[in-house]
Amino acid sequence: MTDVLVCVKRVPDPTGEVVLTPDGMRVDGRYAGYTTSAHEEAAIALAVQVAESTGGSVTVLSVGAAESVEQIRAGIAVGATDGILVEADPDLLGPADVAAAVAEALRVREEAGRTYGLVLLGNDAADTGDFQVGVRLAYLLGRPVVAGVQTLEVDGDVATLRGEGPEGTEVYEVALPAVATVLEGGVSPKYPSVVGRMKAKKAEVETLGWTGSPVGAGREALTVPEPPPNEVTVIGEGTAAAPGLVAVLRELKVVHG
Amino acid sequence: MSVVVLVEVEEGRASLVSREALTFARSLGAGDLHAVVVGPAPEAVVADCRDAGVAVVHEAGDPALERYAAAAWAAVVEAAGRAARADLVVAPGTGRGNEVLAHVAARRNLRMAANVVAVESLAPLVVQRQVVGGAALERATVDGRVRLLTMAGHAVEPSAADAPGAARVAPLALTIDPQDLRAQVVRVEKRESGDTSGLTAAKVVVGAGRGAGGPDGFAAVDRLAERLGGAVGVSRVVTSLGWRPHHEQVGQTGSRIAPDLYLACGISGSIQHWAGCASSRTIIAVNTDPDAPMVTKADYAVIGDMHEVLPAVLEELG
Numbered sequence: 001m002t003d004v005l006v007c008v009k010r011v012p013d014p015t016g017e018v019v020l021t022p023d024g025m026r027v028d029g030r031y032a033g034y035t036t037s038a039h040e041e042a043a044i045a046l047a048v049q050v051a052e053s054t055g056g057s058v059t060v061l062s063v064g065a066a067e068s069v070e071q072i073r074a075g076i077a078v079g080a081t082d083g084i085l086v087e088a089d090p091d092l093l094g095p096a097d098v099a100a101a102v103a104e105a106l107r108v109r110e111e112a113g114r115t116y117g118l119v120l121l122g123n124d125a126a127d128t129g130d131f132q133v134g135v136r137l138a139y140l141l142g143r144p145v146v147a148g149v150q151t152l153e154v155d156g157d158v159a160t161l162r163g164e165g166p167e168g169t170e171v172y173e174v175a176l177p178a179v180a181t182v183l184e185g186g187v188s189p190k191y192p193s194v195v196g197r198m199k200a201k202k203a204e205v206e207t208l209g210w211t212g213s214p215v216g217a218g219r220e221a222l223t224v225p226e227p228p229p230n231e232v233t234v235i236g237e238g239t240a241a242a243p244g245l246v247a248v249l250r251e252l253k254v255v256h257g
Numbered sequence: 258m259s260v261v262v263l264v265e266v267e268e269g270r271a272s273l274v275s276r277e278a279l280t281f282a283r284s285l286g287a288g289d290l291h292a293v294v295v296g297p298a299p300e301a302v303v304a305d306c307r308d309a310g311v312a313v314v315h316e317a318g319d320p321a322l323e324r325y326a327a328a329a330w331a332a333v334v335e336a337a338g339r340a341a342r343a344d345l346v347v348a349p350g351t352g353r354g355n356e357v358l359a360h361v362a363a364r365r366n367l368r369m370a371a372n373v374v375a376v377e378s379l380a381p382l383v384v385q386r387q388v389v390g391g392a393a394l395e396r397a398t399v400d401g402r403v404r405l406l407t408m409a410g411h412a413v414e415p416s417a418a419d420a421p422g423a424a425r426v427a428p429l430a431l432t433i434d435p436q437d438l439r440a441q442v443v444r445v446e447k448r449e450s451g452d453t454s455g456l457t458a459a460k461v462v463v464g465a466g467r468g469a470g471g472p473d474g475f476a477a478v479d480r481l482a483e484r485l486g487g488a489v490g491v492s493r494v495v496t497s498l499g500w501r502p503h504h505e506q507v508g509q510t511g512s513r514i515a516p517d518l519y520l521a522c523g524i525s526g527s528i529q530h531w532a533g534c535a536s537s538r539t540i541i542a543v544n545t546d547p548d549a550p551m552v553t554k555a556d557y558a559v560i561g562d563m564h565e566v567l568p569a570v571l572e573e574l575g
Contacts, residue, residue, distance in 0.1 A: 015528070131359055135360055147352070162446075164352075166353070168445045171442065172442060188499075221395075236559060256486060
C-alpha cells in the first residue's frame with residue numbers, strides 16, 4: 001500500500017493572454033481564470049493509478065492563498081482522497097520556501113501517523129517556471145528524487161519511473177520513500193465525474209500554516225514583451241501556391257537535390 | 258572571478274544549447290571561463306570549448322557516472338565550482354541542465370534562476386528570465402556567494418571567441434557518494450523513430466496541428482520532413498489527442514526549437530506553441546485561416562488546407 005502526496009499550485013490559466021497586475025508584479029488571473037498546471041494534472045493521474053494498484057490513498061496539497069482549495073478539490077474530484085492547504089501568501093514565497101512549507105506539512109502528517117511513500121510534484125510551475133521545488137523538497141526530506149517522470153509503477157517498496165532523456169526513454173528504479181517531478185505526456189489527465197464532484201465538495205481539506213521566514217523569489221518586476229511588428233508575405237492560396245512555396249524553400253537553401 | 262559552464266555532450270560534440278551557454282557566459286566578462294564535462298571530455302568537445310574561449314575544461318571520469326544520476330552530476334558541478342573558485346555557475350536550460358543545477362542549489366542552499374535570457378548587471382546579479390512559458394519576462398535579483406543560472410535555449414547564437422581559450426583539461430578528483438546514486442538511470446529504452454534531441458537541433462522542422470485532422474493525417478508531413486532532411490514537430494492538441502507521441506511536441510511543455518525553417522501546417526499558433534518556436538529563423542505557415550496567430554506572426558504564409566497544399570508541394574519538389 002503506497003500513500004501518495006501530490007503537490008499542486010494554483011496558477012493563472014496559461015492558455016490565455018498574459019495580463020499583468022497594475023504594479024507589474026504578478027500575472028492577473030482575474031480574467032483568464034485559475035487552474036492547475038498540466039504537469040500537476042498528470043501527477044494526480046499517476047498518483048491515482050498508484051493508489052488504485054497498491055490499495056493506497058492520494059492526498060493533494062497546495063501551498064498558497066485560501067482560494068487554492070479550488071485546485072485541491074479539483075484533484076479530489078478526479079480520484080484523490082483528501083487535501084491539505086498550507087495557507088501562505090504566494091507572492092512572498094520562492095521555491096525554497098515552498099519546499100520548506102511542504103516539508104513541514106509532511107512532518108505534521110507524520111506526527112499524526114500518516115506517512116507518504118511517494119511525493120509527486122509538477123516538473124515546473126506553469127507561471128514561475130523555477131524547476132526547483134521538488135528537488136529542494138527531496139533534500140529537505142533526505143529522499144531520492146527523479147525529475148521529468150512521465151509514467152511510474154510501484155511494486156512493494158520500489159518505484160519504476162520513466163521519462164524522456166536525450167537518447168530515449170530513461171528508466172529509474174528507486175527505493176521508496178521517494179520524490180518525483182512529473183512532466184505531462186505519459187498519462188491522460190482525468191476528468192471529474194458527477195460522483196467525483198460531489199465527493200470533492202464534501203471531502204476534508206485540512207488547513208495548516210507555515211511558520212518559516214520566507215527568502216522569497218528575488219522578483220523585481222514582470223514584463224510582457226511586445227511582439228515585434230510583423231509583415232507576413234502571403235505566397236498564395238491552395239495548391240496554386242505550391243510553386244511559390246517551393247521557390248521560397250529553394251531561396252532558404254533547405255531543398256537538397 | 259570565474260564562471261563555470263556545464264557542458265552537455267551530444268554525439269561527441271558540445272550540445273548546441275551548451276555552446277549557447279558558453280557564448281553567453283563569455284559575453285558577461287565575469288572573469289575566467291571554465292567548462293565542466295561529466296565523464297571524460299571527448300576531443301571534439303575540448304575543441305568546442307577552446308573555440309568558445311574556455312581556459313580550463315574540468316572532467317570527471319568516475320565510472321559511476323556512466324549512467325545519468327542528477328545528484329552525482331551536481332557533485333561534479335560542485336567540485337568544478339570549487340576548483341575554479343567560481344562565483345557564477347551556468348547550465349543549459351535543458352531538462353538535464355535545470356535538474357542538475359536545482360540539485361546544486363538544494364545541496365548548497367543557493368539561489369537559482371532558471372531560463373535566463375539576459376543579465377542586466379553582475380553586482381548585484383540582476384537577470385531577465387522567461388516565465389509563463391516564455392510569454393512574460395521576470396526581472397530578478399540573484400544573491401548569494403555563488404549564483405546559479407540556467408540559460409533559456411536559443412536566447413543567444415553560439416559564436417567563437419575572438420581569441421581561443423587554452424582549454425586545458427583538468428581531471429576532477431572526486432569519488433561519487435553512493436547516496437548520490439540512489440536515483441540513477443538503470444537503462445535507456447531507445448525510441449523506434451523520432452528523437453527529441455533531433456527536434457531541438459533540427460535545421461528544418463515541419464510542424465502539424467489540429468489541421469492534420471487525425472492520427473492518419475500526417476503522411477504528407479512525414480514525407481516533407483524526410484524530403485527536407487528535417488524533423489516533425491506537433492502542437493500540444495495533437496499529443497493530447499494521442500495522434501502523435503509527446504516527444505514530438507513543440508511548445509511551453511514540449512521542446513523549444515530554433516531551426517532555420519519552421520513550416521507550421523494546420524497550427525493556429527497559441528501562446529504555448531509560440532513559446533517553443535519563436536526562435537525559428539524563418540516561419541512559413543500553411544493554414545485555412547488567414548487570421549490565425551501562426552499566419553500573422555509568420556514570415557510567409559499559404560492560405561489553404563494542408564492536406565491539399567502539402568501533396569502539391571511534394572509533387573513540385575519531385
